[in-house]
Amino acid sequence: MQRMAGGKRQKRNRKAGAGRGGDAADRQLKERWKEFRYVLQLSDAEAQVLGRYHGALSNGAARFAETYYNYLFDNPATANALYAYERGGGDVGDLVRAELNQLLALLTPEMEESHEPYAVAGNRHLQAGIEPLWILGGYRLYLEHLRDLIAALDIEDGDRRLLEAALHKRLFQVMGMAMEACWEARLAQVAAERDQAVEARGRIEAMLGNIPQILWSVDVSSGQVVYASPATHKLCEAPVEGPIPCFEQTHEEDRERLSAAWQSALDGGQATEVVRIRPRGTDPAEERWYQISFYPFAVRRRVNRIDALMEDVTEQQEALSRLEHLATTDELTELANRTLWYDRVNQAISRCRRNETTKVVLMLLDLDHFKVVNDTLGHPAGDELLRQVARRLQSALRDSDTLARLGGDEFAVLMPAVDDARRAGERVARKILECFKEPYWFEGEELFFSTSIGIAVYPDHGADTDTLLSRADIAMYRAKRGDQGYAFYERGSDSGSANQLQVSGQLRYALERNEFELYYQPKVSLRGERLAGAEALLRWRHPQEGLVPPARFLHIAEQIG
Template identity: 35%
Template structure:
């Protein structure tokens, strides 16, 4: 048992040696002293605070029994030890300074907060005041009265912590300790738990929540946008470290609608709005990934099928864009039905589609799919009351090495598709290296074409047209030739299609018209007897050019040529591609006084309809019919039928491609008005044509 020190104002004397205590009766003064001592002892030993008597050397002389309850130690374990042994290391320096000050300043000292260690390893917070009674002979020490304020401090911290959270916020807020254990959840978090059907706030957090908490506390930086899917919703958490509290505050937000909106935007950005198919960017991503897998040896060579619808423009222009859109949707569905689930079908825009196929056994597998596509697309489809037919030209390209790039593979499939379309359409072609070489040659031709006009490399040749009634020349057809500096004279069949595709045909056609009109005006002035006209071909690109009529008007004015002496030849394909505006444009040309002729009659789509709808003055029977007249009575009968029909429509008829005397006699007998061909004369350069006009020959 600890020895209670003498109370101030009292001196306790032990019994003197050899003196026998003799008590004859209670001494009133002694009784009062004992009662007072017992009273104060009871107060001290039953105090809830710790009363600590510290010797001048800093050791503990006495400590109240309350230390057992507050810190888990028996008083006798602490008496004789250093008084500050239980003080937290971080608080020890300040406590030592306070005790030192108390030793040298008599009376009550200043208050101090400090932590003391409990036997169980925890720390308790105390508020203490020291009183220096070292000079008091009855005490000779510093009395420290320490009160446990742990509960109060925790309450203050809790109040401060709760005050740091926004009030009334609809967003979930949590507080976690350094281990990730949840210490607090605000009402919004509890509401979210009920709404999402979970019984623990931990279920609102990611699986690696403890790791994120440690990361936030160690770095001192917040961790943003930690997303968790719960009950069909998406919560995004912000981890905000609170080092002073040894905690992390989590601020949650329901981002479900935002994620759904972002997903819709991404889907729309990667898909075609009309058909719902992936678009070009999506397809290229898939193709890039497929080539990477192939390069790693994970898959066989992927294949790209590139397809373009045949005659789609005819449908669009004749039946309207809404029917064209319906056709595209129908084609998309048919394409889906032709491929496997893992294949990618995409629409690139317009009437272009692409298919990506992986894990193929070889080119034959891709070819079989292309055949299925061709058959499926060719089947008629009923759209808005119309039975519509179309076809698909398909190009196939297979990856063949580690150096394949997505754009190259797509380019190769595109080249193969154009080969299929050039062969008549409704078929497929497999890419080969020769196509690439041809494409490079075509590219070089495009470059040379663009330069040729400025360099004056084009010339005109003229083929005479005779009247079968008189045998005299009544007109010439202007035919363009390219005098290439390296390749020599290039016929129109070798470059006109490229000029049409590149748009060079427009300025080239304008030059042809200007040169032909100027030349004819010159010849008519020189040869009064030569009552001839000039025939000039118009391509589809020229016909669609907005400035066509104004340019023709200006050219006629500049040359002084009478519009009646200019004949414009158009093929049926030009009228088809001209769509609904073709009739109005032909009307403008007719109003200028120009004769319009339908070239290559009989090889197009629906010639009779065009003869009825448009202001055509003449037609030219295609050379394929004329060349067959000698050996095929059916061909001869067909020519006579065409002439008879033209007579009924008051149209003049020219027979093209007359190469033999027999053919000349046959077309004359069939009733044709005019003829041209190599029998009469091949195309001639300007000087030779001038000489022929001067000779004024006759053909019988």
């Protein structure tokens, strides 16, 4: 039974030793067994004495079995291994009996020709989790047990010496073979684990080489990259040596932010930056966006390794740019929209608060009688004319100025950080008016129209964007009544503007309520003293104020159409 169990285990050992070459290991053990038998062979006299006292030495087998069992369980290391062996389905009793039978075989005059029974002994203990040190301890116990038996024998001194010599040789043979087998099995196990590790590493390398993300790890003490995934070498032109691969390929404007993120990781904080990098083998114009994240690994609050992840986020960045463009750009004219313009005005006012020597100029303008053009030629014509106006206005401004379309035919201009607000405002206003002296074109037709510009200045006319825009609007309506085409906000003009807003609101409902009256004023020819025609005059009979003077409402009616 013991041989059968040993044979099964031996097959498993050979399988486990495949990493070193199972057949080669078995041949090596076989040769080693021959060497042991040759070096430690018994003389004829030793064999004869061993044969005579075989029975007497075998009588203490039961007592030694108990001693060996207690030895195994008295030591915590071997006891824990044996408990685990039992939980895995092993029988410690069978293990002890098999070992006892193996040791009793030492007492026979003739040894097994095959090395396998003795090699199995080492493997059997190794599989049970018993380290070689404790196996050696078991052989020492058995030697002491045999010495006690010999001491109790009535034996001549010459035979005693021969018997002790024979037992020492047999014990060293078997013990040496067991240790050799144990080490071979351990080496096979290590080789198998190494092969598994190499295979696992290969799978991981293949996986990392197949994903687009780039991974690397840096030893902080040396500043060297200790691992870089295959994709890193595809992206970087230079060898991956420094803590940040492809740093030299990073856009120059982004390097400072990337270095700051690395420093943050060195200080123990996770850091992420999105930067532009030119991939290996591409033109400088073909930069792509990469998100780089640094993850510090610290031991006792000291960062000793930083792991990093780099991912191509070009598509996400382009999508965000498109969304930002849609959110801040007027779709028709490609100018800044109200949201972006307001944001830039607020930023300009904040900077001006920190630098009180400069001012901010806001301009509001709309196109005079544009509604007539729109209604006559249609909205496609109006859209095309607005695009032409936007291009001309843009050419009249500085690069630092912001032109926006607020809606309809209403445009706004921001001039930040201006030293002389009135002089700069007048200069730009005149340049804008020049944009309307040449005709505009639609489908081969010349179109002429003008604009009116209202100007407000921070901090002279208001402390916030809404106030400044409202007062620029008031100034714009003053400009419509003047002949310059532009006007600065003047204090005290708010009341007139409030009255204008009130009249404008009431006019919108006057037609529906039949409040307008038409008067005809005759035109007489002085030469023939006869009636030459009549002039139609529109008058407004207000339900509370009565007949409203033409000067109060006609210019407003013309503006709102």
